[in-house]
Amino acid sequence: MAIPDHARANFDTLLRAAADGNLALMECLDASTREPRYVLCAVGRSDGEYLLTPFGHLADANPYDAYLPPDPDDPTGFIVSPAT
Template sequence: MAIPDYARLNFDTLLRAASDGNLALMECLDAATREPRYVLCAVGRSDGEYASTPFGHLADGNPYDAYLPPDPDDPTGFLVSPTT
């Protein structure tokens, strides 16, 4: 499965921010649920002001329970654990 261009560009920006020391972990509120989220942000400075660009939040709880990884034997599929 191909990763879309916007995701690659965002990932490249995130890597650049990390290598430049401009990556921050910020506590924010989820706009829909108002629950606290810990968000990875690139931080820039313009005219003496700081600007943060959010890229995503850290998974709450066990991240292995939150995501299904790609299936190495099927480029269009994902590994799904059997339901019990």
């Protein structure tokens, strides 16, 4: 499964920000649930002020439980564990 260009561009921006020491972890509220989220942001400057660009939030629980990895034997599929 191919990663879309916009996701790859965002990842490249995140890598540049990390290399330059321009990353921040900011506490925010989820717009839908109002739960606290810890958001990874790139930090820039605009007109003498800081500009924080959010890229995503850290997983609240075990991230291995939150995502299904791609299936190496099926380029269009994901590894799904059997229901317990």
